Amino acid sequence: MISARIFSAALGATLLFATTGCKSTPPPKPIEQLTTEEAHGYAVFQAHCAQCHRDRTDGKLVGPPLLGVTKKQYLPSGAPANDERMSATILHGRGMMPAQPLDDQELADVLKYLHTL
Secondary structure (H helix, E strand, O other): OOOHHHHHHHHHHHHHHHHHHOOOOOOOOOHHHOOHHHHHHHHHHHHHOOOOOOOOOOOOOOOOOOOOHHHOOEOOOOOEOOHHHHHHHHHHOEOOEOOOOOOHHHHHHHHHHHOOO
């Protein structure tokens, strides 16, 4: 007979898998389907962010991957995953991430691009 402790642990593991194992990040929007603004944001990302962050895969470079970043409740830092917080992080930096000197249009477009991931 299975002890209550083993049964309880197995049930907990099953429930954990059922609630977290099935959640996957949807694939990013294909590059050839990006709008003009999103494509410009992709170019800005490549110029300012890609050396430290992966965007279309979940592999880590220097900084955390950004695949699905806007589809999550929180950023890897624990801050809310919203445009206001992402804008502040991009423009002012945080921790090891340096500030990025983007103009208003570049910032708006890179945020649009991040929403496609």
